[in-house]
Amino acid sequence: xxxxxxxxxxxxxxxxxxxxxxxxxxxxxxxxxxxxxxxxxxxxxxxxxxxxxxxxxxxxxxxxxxxxxxxxxxxxxxxxxxxxxxxxxxxxxxxxxxxxxxxxxxxxxxxxxxxxxxxxxxxxxxxxxxxxxxxxxxxxxxxxxxxxxxxxxxxxxxxxxxxxxxxxxxxxxxxxxxxxxxxxxxxxxxxxxxxxxxxxxxxxxxxxxxxxxxxxxxxxxxxxxxxxxxxxxxxxxxxxxxxxxxxxxxxxxxxxxxxxxxxxxxxxxxxxxxxxxxxxxxxxxxxxxxxxxxxxxxxxxxxxxxxxxxxxxxxxxxxxxxxxxxxxxxxxxxxxxxxxxxxxxxxxxxxxxxxxxxxxxxxxxxxxxxxxxxxxxxxxxxxxxxxxxxxxxxxxxxxxxxxxxxx
Amino acid sequence: xxxxxxxxxxxxxxxxxxxxxxxxxxxxxxxxxxxxxxxxxxxxxxxxxxxxxxxxxxxxxxxxxxxxxxxxxxxxxxxxxxxxxxxxxxxxxxxxxxxxxxxxxxxxxxxxxxxxxxxxxxxxxxxxxxxxxxxxxxxxxxxxxxxxxxxxxxxxxxxxxxxx
Amino acid sequence: xxxxxxxxxxxxxxxxxxxxxxxxxxxxxxxxxxxxxxxxxxxxxxxxxxxxxxxxxxxxxxxxxxxxxxxxxxxxxxxxxxxxxxxxxxxxxxxxxxxxxxxxxxxxxxxxxxxxxxxxxxxxxxxxxxxxxxxxxxxxxxxxxxxxxxxxxxxxxxxxxxxxxxxxxxxxxxxxxxxxxxxxxxxxxxxxxxxxxxxxxxxxxxxxxxxxxxxxxxxxxxxxxxxxxxxxxxxxxxxxxxxxxxxxxxxxxxxxxxxxxxxxxxxxxxxxxxxxxxxxxxxxxxxxxxxxxxxxxxxxxxxxxxxxxxxx
Numbered sequence: 008x009x010x011x012x013x014x015x016x017x018x019x020x021x022x023x024x025x026x027x028x029x030x031x032x033x034x035x036x037x038x039x040x041x042x043x044x045x046x047x048x049x050x051x052x053x054x055x056x057x058x059x060x061x062x063x064x065x066x067x068x069x070x071x072x073x074x075x076x077x078x079x080x081x082x083x084x085x086x087x088x089x090x091x092x093x094x095x096x097x098x099x100x101x102x103x104x105x106x107x108x109x110x111x112x113x114x115x116x117x118x119x120x121x122x123x124x125x126x127x128x129x130x131x132x133x134x135x136x137x138x139x140x141x142x143x144x145x146x147x148x149x150x151x152x153x154x155x156x157x158x159x160x161x162x163x164x165x166x167x168x169x170x171x172x173x174x175x176x177x178x179x180x181x182x183x184x185x186x187x188x189x190x191x192x193x194x195x196x197x198x199x200x201x202x203x204x205x206x207x208x209x210x211x212x213x214x215x216x217x218x219x220x221x222x223x224x225x226x227x228x229x230x231x232x233x234x235x236x237x238x239x240x241x242x243x244x245x246x247x248x249x250x251x252x253x254x255x256x257x258x259x260x261x262x263x264x265x266x267x268x269x270x271x272x273x274x275x276x277x278x279x280x281x282x283x284x285x286x287x288x289x290x291x292x293x294x295x296x297x298x299x300x301x302x303x304x305x306x307x308x309x310x311x312x313x314x315x316x317x318x319x320x321x322x323x324x325x326x327x328x329x330x331x332x333x334x335x336x337x338x339x340x341x342x343x344x345x346x347x348x349x350x351x352x353x354x355x356x357x358x359x360x361x362x363x364x365x366x367x368x369x370x371x372x373x374x375x376x377x378x379x380x381x382x383x384x385x386x387x388x389x390x391x392x393x394x395x396x397x398x399x400x401x402x403x404x405x406x407x408x409x410x411x412x413x414x
Numbered sequence: 415x416x417x418x419x420x421x422x423x424x425x426x427x428x429x430x431x432x433x434x435x436x437x438x439x440x441x442x443x444x445x446x447x448x449x450x451x452x453x454x455x456x457x458x459x460x461x462x463x464x465x466x467x468x469x470x471x472x473x474x475x476x477x478x479x480x481x482x483x484x485x486x487x488x489x490x491x492x493x494x495x496x497x498x499x500x501x502x503x504x505x506x507x508x509x510x511x512x513x514x515x516x517x518x519x520x521x522x523x524x525x526x527x528x529x530x531x532x533x534x535x536x537x538x539x540x541x542x543x544x545x546x547x548x549x550x551x552x553x554x555x556x557x558x559x560x561x562x563x564x565x566x567x568x569x570x571x572x573x574x575x576x577x578x
Numbered sequence: 579x580x581x582x583x584x585x586x587x588x589x590x591x592x593x594x595x596x597x598x599x600x601x602x603x604x605x606x607x608x609x610x611x612x613x614x615x616x617x618x619x620x621x622x623x624x625x626x627x628x629x630x631x632x633x634x635x636x637x638x639x640x641x642x643x644x645x646x647x648x649x650x651x652x653x654x655x656x657x658x659x660x661x662x663x664x665x666x667x668x669x670x671x672x673x674x675x676x677x678x679x680x681x682x683x684x685x686x687x688x689x690x691x692x693x694x695x696x697x698x699x700x701x702x703x704x705x706x707x708x709x710x711x712x713x714x715x716x717x718x719x720x721x722x723x724x725x726x727x728x729x730x731x732x733x734x735x736x737x738x739x740x741x742x743x744x745x746x747x748x749x750x751x752x753x754x755x756x757x758x759x760x761x762x763x764x765x766x767x768x769x770x771x772x773x774x775x776x777x778x779x780x781x782x783x784x785x786x787x788x789x790x791x792x793x794x795x796x797x798x799x800x801x802x803x804x805x806x807x808x809x810x811x812x813x814x815x816x817x818x819x820x821x822x823x824x825x826x827x828x829x830x831x832x833x834x835x836x837x838x839x840x841x842x843x844x845x846x847x848x849x850x851x852x853x854x855x856x857x858x859x860x861x862x863x864x865x866x867x868x869x870x871x872x873x874x875x876x877x878x879x880x881x882x883x884x885x886x887x888x889x890x
Binding site: 047051094222223307309333335340342344 | 437438439440442465466467468469471473474484490492494513514515517518537538539540541542543552553555559
Binding site: 134 | 613616704705776778779782785787853855857860861
């Protein structure tokens with residue numbers, strides 16, 4: 008860690024490893040005392056090569072990979088991808104499938120925003136709220152595990168519809184969980200409006216005014232906190248939202264506090280939508296049979312992920328594998344304004360400003376993972392294992408007989 | 415300015431673009447040379463009101479590299495304007511003064527496709543790491559991830575004779 | 579002579595201090611966890627943590643002065659232990675009581691904060707330097723209200739010795755009620771002195787990783803952590819002696835009362851810790867200087883007037 012001292016300025020490097028960052032990202036902050044003067048942001052540490060991987064796999068395998076772009080907004084990504092596929096193929100998805108996609112999507116919005124609330128409170132040192140919100144999140148995750156089989160990356164979507172149906176008892180349990188959560192969410196909304204230390208830490212920082220939102224093309228709760236109604240469910244209704252109207256939530260604070268309020272209110276709105284969808288879900292088939300090869304064509308599709316507008320692009324040249332897949336996750340759009348949002352505020356505000364755009368670094372980067380960096384000594388897996396066995400032998404334990412799976 | 419009006423305006427001023435729309439809120443155009451593309455982009459931004467830069471999609475078109483700029487306006491119409499440059503001389507200008515939010519994606523084009531974008535301000539590369547070997551552009555179709563050696567961080571394609 | 583050594587070393591001196599500090603630390607963590615709907619650690623956790631830390635390897639940064647690096651934890655622990663000896667625990671008189679020991683205790687309790695700052699500064703590392711400067715800035719915030727609030731009951735009692743103050747209030751119990759504003763001020767100022775939430779900006783884990791002690795490990799970190807928990811006990815004891823001076827005269831009963839009093843003060847501190855977010859260092863400064871200092875000053879003036887007026 009180097010620090011340049013020109014006058015009184017110190018360069019603090021936050022990341023790539025830092026307790027406040029849940030995923031790696033490098034922020035070189037030039038400080039003048041406690042005030043942030045300049046912030047240089049480097050992301051790309053989570054780049055995994057997803058788009059290239061999709062080009063060499065068929066569509067079913069590509070769907071599996073797209074789901075794993077992100078753990079928290081996985082359903083939004085697959086919904087968008089399936090929508091793009093269905094547009095090119097000209098498939099008509101049954102109504103029941105749309106409703107199931109909508110229910111799972113809103114449950115995902117609930118769990119994502121609860122996670123965000125917990126992480127944001129942890130960043131400002133309010134661990135009690137962190138524990139409470141994550142305890143409530145467990146209710147949603149258990150439901151999702153029952154619906155899809157997995158707490159995250161639940162493979163509910165497929166081309167032409169959904170893979171799993173919702174039985175009546177499950178729908179009853181969904182309504183019970185909604186009732187339980189609504190009580191707690193009203194408490195959090197009240198807390199956000201009245202707790203002094205919370206407001207003191209969140210108010211007036213990370214400001215992004217409406218003209219800056221347009222300039223840096225921020226999406227999702229970041230844009231909605233500046234009073235701009237930017238919700239794909241309203242501007243371009245898809246799926247179940249062609250039949251059910253969504254009340255868009257906006258706020259006028261333009262800062263981190265506004266984003267908090269928008270997310271809490273969106274959770275209450277999600278509960279209202281889930282209740283309507285569970286009540287009015289029609290009977291019928293849950294999927295239609297998709298073709299194996301897509302006709303030649305391209306499509307751009309959008310859904311409202313918990314973090315904002317998610318755009319997927321598929322180009323097909325008639326084969327079994329896509330010709331080009333492109334994922335523009337909402338977090339990517341929100342990074343552009345980050346330097347602007349950080350400058351002028353204090354070092355203590357940096358973690359919460361970064362957390363307030365709800366960054367999903369995995370969604371943003373999709374590159375190739377490297378082992379070793381060429382500067383220090385490179386050791387491969389076998390050498391590391393031999394070294395550790397040696398160290399344990401020196402202490403009298405012999406782990407050499409343990410068999411581990413080869414990767 | 416909604417979808418139909420956009421298509422009418424574009425086809426009147428730039429008929430070579432063949433702007434079409436297969437569904438509401440989408441307008442697709444054909445590939446253009448960089449100069450014509452920049453003119454169209456400027457026209458769309460200043461006259462038609464498409465001031466939101468959403469994304470850039472880079473594509474490998476065999477001999478050329480295509481850049482598709484997705485921009486949108488206040489009515490949320492997604493307009494796709496495309497430019498095409500040959501792989502042997504991929505020079506384009508940055509559209510950063512019109513769309514500051516697209517500069518990150520132009521850097522992505524530099525790293526992943528090897529496009530040379532002039533006019534980008536100083537900044538860290540995105541998204542590849544600093545030790546990535548020069549001249550290797552992963553998103554080009556001819557680049558095969560199987561030949562990338564992760565230990566030595568080098569690309570080792572098989573010799574021509576072995577590949578047969 | 580032997581009795582004095584026993585009193586200083588075992589009970590109610592250092593051994594008692596160590597044991598009671600572990601107990602209070604356990605109460606702190608357990609109640610904090612239960613408030614957060616978690617289980618919390620078992621009763622031996624603070625001891626286990628201390629033993630584990632003592633067994634770990636010590637890494638001294640290259641740029642740090644080794645002697646200072648090693649001496650600071652010991653000095654701060656010694657200062658807190660010395661301060662504890664002047665506070666009444668068993669009965670209403672401390673092990674060593676002399677005129678002016680209140681001022682001595684206050685000075686001795688400032689030493690750990692200075693050692694904290696020096697530890698951070700000595701480590702020569704960005705995060706620790708920021709943490710060290712925040713420690714000092716926070717001291718600048720809470721020192722004045724804390725001292726004013728602690729000295730107010732002394733002024734009313736007309737004695738600079740904690741044991742003397744306790745004796746005064748034992749004789750005139752109703753005058754304790756006059757000091758309630760000072761009690762509240764000193765509760766908040768103690769919370770800030772101990773660097774506990776909401777005033778734990780110097781040790782903000784999500785901002786500056788570990789604050790001033792980020793480069794400390796092994797037995798040195800163990801001693802700093804021991805300082806933190808003994809400081810909690812010491813502050814709670816001072817607060818109990820100055821602001822909750824209810825004594826019965828029988829030493830064993832007073833000891834039981836002491837346990838109850840310190841226990842309740844720690845419970846109040848845990849409540850403060852669990853229900854509030856961490857505030858920024860500039861907000862801490864503003865809060866202390868604009869709200870707490872005027873209250874403390876008003877209390878001090880009131881006590882001065884009452885002392886003169888009542889002719890005590």
